[in-house]
Amino acid sequence: MVEPTYLSAKSAAAANRAFYRAFEARDVEAMAALWLDDPSVKCIHPGSGVIAGLEPVLESWRCIFENTDAIEFEIKDPAIEVVGELAWVTAVECVRSTSHGETFTAEAAATNLFVLRDDVWRLVLHHASPIARRFKRG
Amino acid sequence: MVEPTYLSAKSAAAANRAFYRAFEARDVEAMAALWLDDPSVKCIHPGSGVIAGLEPVLESWRCIFENTDAIEFEIKDPAIEVVGELAWVTAVECVRSTSHGETFTAEAAATNLFVLRDDVWRLVLHHASPIARRFKRG
Numbered sequence: 234m235v236e237p238t239y240l241s242a243k244s245a246a247a248a249n250r251a252f253y254r255a256f257e258a259r260d261v262e263a264m265a266a267l268w269l270d271d272p273s274v275k276c277i278h279p280g281s282g283v284i285a286g287l288e289p290v291l292e293s294w295r296c297i298f299e300n301t302d303a304i305e306f307e308i309k310d311p312a313i314e315v316v317g318e319l320a321w322v323t324a325v326e327c328v329r330s331t332s333h334g335e336t337f338t339a340e341a342a343a344t345n346l347f348v349l350r351d352d353v354w355r356l357v358l359h360h361a362s363p364i365a366r367r368f369k370r371g
Numbered sequence: 372m373v374e375p376t377y378l379s380a381k382s383a384a385a386a387n388r389a390f391y392r393a394f395e396a397r398d399v400e401a402m403a404a405l406w407l408d409d410p411s412v413k414c415i416h417p418g419s420g421v422i423a424g425l426e427p428v429l430e431s432w433r434c435i436f437e438n439t440d441a442i443e444f445e446i447k448d449p450a451i452e453v454v455g456e457l458a459w460v461t462a463v464e465c466v467r468s469t470s471h472g473e474t475f476t477a478e479a480a481a482t483n484l485f486v487l488r489d490d491v492w493r494l495v496l497h498h499a500s501p502i503a504r505r506f507k508r509g
Contacts, residue, residue, distance in 0.1 A: 273452050275461045277480045280503035283461050285450065312423065314411050314495070316486055317455040321496065323413045323421050342415040344482055344498045348454055357452070358459065360482045362500030365418035 241349070242313045245320035248347055248354035249313070253306045253326075259298035265291050269348060269355035277360040279341050303331040318349040326361060340364040379487070380451045383458035386485055386492035387451070391444045391464075397436035403429050407486060407493035415498040417479055441469040456487040464499060478502040 248267065255263035268274055268287055275283055276290040284293050311324040326341040346358035386405065393401035406412055406425055414428040415421055422431050449462040464479040484496035 273450070275450065275482075277461070277482065277500060280501065281480065282463055282478070282502050283448065283450075283480050285461075310421065312411070312413065312421075316457055319454055319457040321484065323415070323423075323496070323498075325420055340420070342419065342421050342498070344413075344415065344484075344496060346459065346482075346484070358461070358482060360461075360480070360498050360500065362415060362498065363418065364420050 241315045241320065245315060245322065245347055245354050246311070246313050248320075248356075249308075249311065249322045249324075249345055252345060252356060252359070253308060257304055257306060259301060259304065261291060261295050261298060264294050267356050269350060269357050271357070273357065275358045275360075277358075277362075279361050279363045301330060301332050302334075305329045319346065320349070320354060321346045325364065379453045379458065383453060383460065383485055383492050384449070384451050386458075386494075387446075387449065387460045387462075387483055390483060390494060390497070391446060395442055395444060397439060397442065399429060399433050399436060402432050405494050407488060407495050409495070411495065413496045413498075415500075417499050417501045439468060439470050440472075443467045457484065458487070458492060459484045463502065 252267055255267060270287050272286045274287055274290055275285050276293055277283055278293060284290050307327040309325040309327055311322055313320060313322050322345045324343050326343050328339045328341060330337055341361045342364055344360040347354040348357050390405055393405060408425050410424045412425055412428055413421055413423055414431055416431060422428050445465040447463040447465055449460055451460050460483045462481050464481050466477045466479060468475060479499045480502055482498040485492040486495050
C-alpha cells in the first residue's frame with residue numbers, strides 16, 4: 234500500500250498547487266473546476282464565517298478576485314495527509330497582495346480538504362485564518 | 372449504507388460535543404484523550420500558525436486553559452460530513468470567555484476533522500478563526 238498512498242499524496246499536492254494557481258490567476262472558472270459540485274462544500278476565508286454550498290463559495294471567490302489587483306502565494310511547510318479517499322493539507326500561506334493600489338503582505342494558516350471522485354481530487358473545504366500571535370507560556 | 376453513515380455522523384457529532392466539553396472544563400487530560408496520538412495531528416487556534424504533533428498541540432491547550440478562568444460555547448449551524456473513516460464538522464463557535472477578570476464574547480469559525488480508529492473518532496485537526504467580516508459585493 235506504500236506506493237498508492239505515495240501517489241495519492243503526490244496527486245493531492247498537485248491539486249493543492251492548482252488551487253493556489255487559480256487563486257493567483259484570480260480565475261473563477263479555474264477555481265470552480267477544482268471544487269466538488271455539492272451543497273456540503275465549505276469555505277472559510279480569513280475573518281469570514283462558514284460559507285456553504287458551491288454557488289455561495291464561488292460568489293465569495295468572485296468577490297475576492299474583483300477586489301484584488303494581484304496576489305502571490307508562497308506556501309510554507311505544506312503537510313499532506315491521505316486517509317482513504319480524503320486528503321488534507323495544512324500550510325502557512327505567505328501572501329503578497331495588491332488591492333486598490335495598495336500592496337500588503339500577510340501570513341495565513343490554511344487547511345484544504347479534498348475528496349477523491351472519479352480519480353480526481355476535489356476541494357470540499359478551504360479554511361484560511363490570519364496569523365497574529367504565537368503560543369508561549371508565562 | 373444509509374444506517375451506518377447515519378450512525379457514523381451521530382457518533383462523530385458526539386465526539387465533536389466531547390471536544391467542546393473538554394474545552395469548557397479546561398481539562399487537558401480529557402482533551403488529550405480525544406486526539407489521535409500521532410505526529411500528523413494539527414491545531415490552528417484563532418490567530419495562531421499551524422501547531423503540529425500531539426505534544427505541541429496539548430501544550431497549546433495547556434497554555435489556553437491556564438490563561439482562561441471560564442469559557443462557554445454555543446455551537447451554531449454544525450454541519451457534519453462523513454466519508455469512509457473521516458468525518459469533519461464545520462460550525463460557528465459563539466464563545467463567552469473570562470480571562471484575568473475580563474469577560475468577552477466572540478464568534479469563531481471552526482473546522483474539526485476526525486479519523487475513525489478502533490471504532491473511536493479521534494481528532495486529527497482543529498482549526499478555529501475569528502469572524503470579523505462578511506462577504507458582500509459592491
